[in-house]
Structure formats: C-alpha cells, structure tokens
Amino acid sequence: MVVDVSLKAEILDPQGQAIAAALPRLGFAGITSVRQGKSFEIDFEGPATPERLAEIEKAASLLLANPVIENFTVRVVE
Amino acid sequence: MVVDVSLKAEILDPQGQAIAAALPRLGFAGITSVRQGKSFEIDFEGPATPERLAEIEKAASLLLANPVIENFTVRVVE
Known part of the structure; x- marks a missing residue:
C-alpha cells in the first residue's frame, strides 16, 4: 500500500513555491x-x-502524517 | 498532475527502515x-x-528527481 501525505491547502509550502518559481527559469x-x-x-x-x-x-x-498540518490518503497498489 | 519520486530499489533508505522498525513497537x-x-x-x-x-x-x-538514485512516474489526477 502507499500512503500519500500532503500539506493542507491553508499551510504554506515554501519548497513547492521555490520549485514553481524555478520552472519558468528552466523553460x-x-x-x-x-x-x-x-x-x-x-x-x-x-x-x-x-x-x-x-x-x-x-x-x-x-506516525507518518501530522494531522495538524497534513492530510493523507492510503491507496492499494500492486 | 502528480510526480511520484522514489529511491531505486538498490539504494538504501534509512528513513524507511527506521519507520519499519518503529511500527512494531507501536503495535x-x-x-x-x-x-x-x-x-x-x-x-x-x-x-x-x-x-x-x-x-x-x-x-x-x-529538477524533481535525481536519475542516478531515483525513479519517477507522472500520473494525471483531477
């Protein structure tokens, strides 16, 4: 199984913002x-x-997610 | 879209091993x-x-994956 953990929408994600800012510079x-x-x-x-x-x-x-700032989903994979 | 990046199978993943070791202790x-x-x-x-x-x-x-040690897949989500 795979557990996907993501920041809640209202939580700032500076690392993601840095990537979004870098992509246009790379074309x-x-x-x-x-x-x-x-x-x-x-x-x-x-x-x-x-x-x-x-x-x-x-x-x-x-253990894997911090429910205060993160959401998680569990999905079954092969 | 979602890009999933995972370590190649032959690369050690100490953080994953730590989690796998902690789970039995938590029941x-x-x-x-x-x-x-x-x-x-x-x-x-x-x-x-x-x-x-x-x-x-x-x-x-x-930008997102290091092809030397990581694999990645791209999937389309809503």
Whole structure:
C-alpha cells in the first residue's frame, strides 16, 4: 500500500513555491502551482484486507502524517 | 498532475527502515518494508495534453528527481 501525505491547502509550502518559481527559469511555462508531499510505500505480510487497510490508516495518522498540518490518503497498489 | 519520486530499489533508505522498525513497537505487526518517497502536485494552465505530460516528465527528470538514485512516474489526477 502507499500512503500519500500532503500539506493542507491553508499551510504554506515554501519548497513547492521555490520549485514553481524555478520552472519558468528552466523553460517550463504555464505552471501555476507546485505542492510537495511525501509518500510511503509499505509492504506487509498477507493480502490487502480491509483490516490491514484500517491498520495502515491508523499508523499513518500516528506516525507518518501530522494531522495538524497534513492530510493523507492510503491507496492499494500492486 | 502528480510526480511520484522514489529511491531505486538498490539504494538504501534509512528513513524507511527506521519507520519499519518503529511500527512494531507501536503495535503494528506484519509490516515487512517501508520505502519513503516524495511527491509533487503540479497545477498548470490548460488541459492535460500529451505535450504537457512530456514537458512535466522532462521537468521531473531535470529538477524533481535525481536519475542516478531515483525513479519517477507522472500520473494525471483531477
């Protein structure tokens, strides 16, 4: 499974802003916004059951994301 | 569009290993591996054309990922 963590919309993202400002200087026009996030690719024993999904979501909210400033989503990948 | 950047499989990921080691101590069993990556959510003017996709892929390989140690994928999201 993959946990995607991103800053909430109302939280400033200076690193993303720096990238958005650098892209036009490198010749990439038309970019309006860049937001940087983190991802965690988690492998586990056994199949991707709903119980496992709930466990990973709990781990994400405790350990991987800061719920004060970040949102996260969990998605199942091969 | 979202650019997902992850370390190549042969590159050590100490931060991911630390998370994988911490999860059992917090009561989450059965996790075999955690790999940390980065993601960049990029907004742009106009529709998601194949030309725009190619441009974002070029920007990703130049600016967002280090092709020596990292892989990246570009995916289109709403």
